[in-house]
Amino acid sequence: METAVEKEMICNGVSVTALMETIAAVKADPTLAEFRFDAGNQWQSGGHNRTAVKEFYGCGQIDQTRTAPFELDADEPPILLGEDKGPNPVEFILHGLIACMTTSMVYHAAARGITIDAVTSTLSGDLDLRGFLGLSEEVPKGYQKIRVSMTVSTEADTSTLRECISFSPVYEMISRSLPVEVDIEIRQ
Numbered sequence: 001m002e003t004a005v006e007k008e009m010i011c012n013g014v015s016v017t018a019l020m021e022t023i024a025a026v027k028a029d030p031t032l033a034e035f036r037f038d039a040g041n042q043w044q045s046g047g048h049n050r051t052a053v054k055e056f057y058g059c060g061q062i063d064q065t066r067t068a069p070f071e072l073d074a075d076e077p078p079i080l081l082g083e084d085k086g087p088n089p090v091e092f093i094l095h096g097l098i099a100c101m102t103t104s105m106v107y108h109a110a111a112r113g114i115t116i117d118a119v120t121s122t123l124s125g126d127l128d129l130r131g132f133l134g135l136s137e138e139v140p141k142g143y144q145k146i147r148v149s150m151t152v153s154t155e156a157d158t159s160t161l162r163e164c165i166s167f168s169p170v171y172e173m174i175s176r177s178l179p180v181e182v183d184i185e186i187r188q
Helices: 016-028 090-110 157-164 169-173
Strands: 041-047 050-052 056-058 061-064 069-074 114-128 143-154 180-187
Touching: 016 061, 016 090, 090 114, 090 143, 090 157, 090 169, 143 157, 157 180, 169 180
Parallel strands: 143 180
Antiparallel strands: 041 050, 050 069, 056 061, 114 143
């Protein structure tokens, strides 16, 4: 007797089949959802430092599938006394935010069977150096506001996409501490 092999369902480049299997596994054993991400940083010179990211803990074990670490250089532009050997840390925050928002939107849309053909985004963050320089205690040291503008090619509506984005861990962390304005434009 032959058994039918279930065809893997892919949507937005995401294996919905594997995603649903992961959800079922976590429902059955919530400890599988416990992850810890690690990074090591080494100061180079001036504002330049390098972070290495390799192993992480997830699904009850240390994941060692990466053969080499990802290395991320951070520096400051010359106007901020750096040598511009990488984005500065607040620029990395913008990258982390939009990368997580995009991934969350695409994954959650895929789980709902919503096709997304393209996503492009721009971000702007307002920062006043007087806080960092210790010149004003009233001025925050970090971003005062972040604006995100996303253009999404899809048949879904804006409210559905916003709901998908709301699952983003980085969006939640950042938006709880400062205003993050999100504008989504739908392209069909």
